[in-house]
Amino acid sequence: MTYRPLSRSAAGRLRELCSPERVVTDPTLLTDHGHDESTEPARIPEALVKVLSAEETAAVVSLARSERVPLTPRGLGTGLAGGSIPVHGGVLVSTELMDRVCEVDAGNLVVRTQPGVRTARLQQTCAAHGLYYPVDPASLDDCSIGGNVATNAGGARAYKYGVTGDFVRGIEAVLADGSIIRYGGKLHKNVTGYDLNKLLIGSEGTLGIITEITFKLVPRPRYQVDVLVPFDRLQQGVELCLRVIRDSRLMPAVVEFIERGGIVACNQVLGNCLPFADAAVQVLIELEGNDRRQVLDECVLLGETAMALGAREPLVADNATDQERLWTARRSLAKTLKQVYPQVTAEDVVVPLSELPATVELVAGLQQKHGIPIVPFGHIGDGNIHVDICRTIADERDWQRVRSAVVDELVDFVLARGGQITAEHGIGSAKRHLMKRALGAAELAVMRELKRALDPEVIMNPGKVLPDPE
Ligand SMILES: Cc1cc2nc3c(=O)[nH]c(=O)nc-3n(C[C@H](O)[C@H](O)[C@H](O)COP(=O)(O)OP(=O)(O)OC[C@H]3O[C@@H](n4cnc5c(N)ncnc54)[C@H](O)[C@@H]3O)c2cc1C
Structure with missing residues (x-):
């Protein structure tokens, strides 16, 4: 796909659609927005737009589409897979100012929220009404609830309660053609047509920009x-x-x-x-x-x-x-771990419970074999082991060789045991190259067709999730 650089007139149009102070084009003010918490290379966007509503987001998307400028949705940039890095430049669409909890409906046991709300604040707001939103990624003080939906984030309590997607009841989102869809809502059950919530959950900003979410709530023991x-x-x-x-x-x-x-x-x-x-x-x-x-x-x-x-x-x-x-x-x-070592590659494998002893054994063996610290930790009850590969090798080429060898051996092992390459961090740009090993050709073809149907011009977070075609 070829994209056009953001023209001066298009930048001016963005300022008209949103207010000028919410459109940033000065590269010196954008360095914090060119990376996330992964080790993926940074890329400064051509513009950052802080949207306030679904309608405004739709206008930005329509403009980008007509200008053939790529868009990258961004929550609060805590992702571990490079998902919110604008790898093709273009416009970074930040939801950070959409940070209002719209409604806690205790009677219906749901909360309706904008996507930029921090997860911890959503939890606290619900708790003030005597209700519980239990999904708790370790980054809950720093990440956005929209980012959680877009990555289908998990957390420690996923063992009992489930992951973000298990709590989603309704989504409002802007698609790549600028249309706004609203699916589900306060309903605890709903099988009216294809489940558009599930389509967007975990889609990492490649199918649409989520502008509002309704979650179910539960009582807290x-x-x-x-x-x-x-x-x-x-x-x-x-x-x-x-x-x-x-x-x-x-x-x-x-x-x-x-x-x-x-x-x-x-x-x-x-x-x-x-x-x-x-x-x-x-x-x-x-x-x-x-x-x-x-x-x-x-x-x-x-x-x-x-x-x-x-x-x-x-x-x-x-x-x-x-x-x-x-x-x-x-x-x-x-x-x-990031403070102790100069670089940490965070793997996020998941295996059937019966394979946990062998997987933990493998990680210990890799540590011995390659002579670097490789730290397993995390959500073992879900079969989800974070494997942090810590850099102690100064030479860049040697480090990349050892790091790739560890990742390759780990990935081969978990796939052979019926596991997968990521349980909650997502694919982003970091794991795209592993997708052909992780999924069959038929499954990848369905995903490509979905992407083509919803985003034929590939303007919505290009360079993420799906590998490049042959
Ligand atoms: C210390 C630390 C601990 C962590 N612990 C956990 C953990 O326990 N469990 C877990 O699952 N993750 C964990 N993470 C990873 C990260 O916090 C999650 O992936 C989180 O969901 C990302 O939210 P964010 O707002 O920072 O999203 P970003 O990093 O900004 O974006 C992540 C992805 O979502 C897309 N996106 C963001 N907002 C929207 C939107 N409104 N509409 C459409 N797409 C959007 C982006 O395009 C990108 O692809 C951890 C990260 C760190 C640094």
């Missing part, structure tokens, strides 16, 4: 208790997770793990925030319920199961202060 279980061997930790999931009849909200490399980085950067600093792995399990006695009984059962597997005495956090300390450490993990 009264009591949460977090249990941190240290083990001296990695496989013991994996075994505990599997026992809890399969055999214990417990229904935790969270089943997470942190391997030694992550524990060390957290303690180094945050000042010994995690206990059991020398453990090979720590398993973090959150139990919850309305009956405090029952939750504590479940903790005892969990403790007995863990001790039978060789755990050290677990730490039980049953008050807000201790829980906050634990969660700050867990949520900071990826950030602390």
Whole structure:
């Protein structure tokens, strides 16, 4: 696809459509908008437009289409796959000013929100009405809810509650032809035609710009208790997770793990925030319920199961202060690794639960074989392991060779075991080259047809998700 540079007159037209102070074209003011949190190369957009409404967004999209200028939707730029980097230049459409929670409808157990609202603020707003939006990516203080829908973000509580898409009831979006669609709403069930919500969930800004979302809400159980279980061997930790999931009849909200490399980085950067600093792995399990006695009984059962597997005495956090300390450490993990190492490649593989022991073993083996820190952590209860490949090799060529070898071996392994290359971070530009390995030709062809039908001129986030045709 060939695109035109943004002309002076088109930039002027953008200023007329939106107000001039919401259109930025000075490259020196755009450096923060040329990257996300991945290691993908930065690219400064030709213009940044901070939209305020669906109608305004539609006008911007129509202009871009008639000018053959590419568009890249952007939430708050915390993505880990390069999704909001304008790789072909053009106009970056930011939803950061669309940050209003429109309505908490407690009677219908839903919240309607603009896309630029931070996830943590959405949660807090719902909590003030006694309701719970439980999807909690570790970046929840920094990312937007629109970005969460566009990437179908997960989080620690996805084990019990599901990912962002499981909570979406309605979406308003602007398509590449400038039309505005509204599908679903406050309905808890709806099979009227093709599910257009599902089409947009996880589409990473390649099929449309999401301008409003309606989410279902749930009641929050009264009591949460977090249990941190240290083990001296990695496989013991994996075994505990599997026992809890399969055999214990417990229904935790969270089943997470942190391997030694992550524990060390957290303690180094945050000042010994995690206990059991020398453990090979720590398993973090959150139990919850309305009956405090029952939750504590479940903790005892969990403790007995863990001790039978060789755990050290677990730490039980049953008050807000201790829980906050634990969660700050867990949520900071990826950030602390980035502070300890000059570069971190964040893989995000997912495997069937039965393949977890072998996958964790493989990662430990890759670390040994290549002699660099490779830190597995994250949402093990979902079969989703984040594998952070940390740079300790100074020479750029050597580093790229080792990094690619690790990614290749990891990807080959998970695909051979029925897994996939990403569970929640998405494809963006970073994993596009892996799509032909991850999906069959027929499935890729359907995706290309969908893209062609909705965006024939390929102006909506080009260079993302789908690999280049042969
Ligand atoms: C420290 C850290 C921890 C993280 N933890 C998690 C985690 O636990 N779980 C998880 O899933 N992710 C996690 N992430 C990744 C990231 O936060 C999520 O992918 C998040 O959903 C991105 O939101 P954002 O607003 O920053 O989107 P951006 O990075 O701005 O954009 C991400 C993608 O969504 C598209 N997009 C954004 N807004 C819209 C819109 N309104 N309409 C259409 N497309 C849009 C963009 O084009 C891009 O393709 C983490 C990231 C960091 C840095």
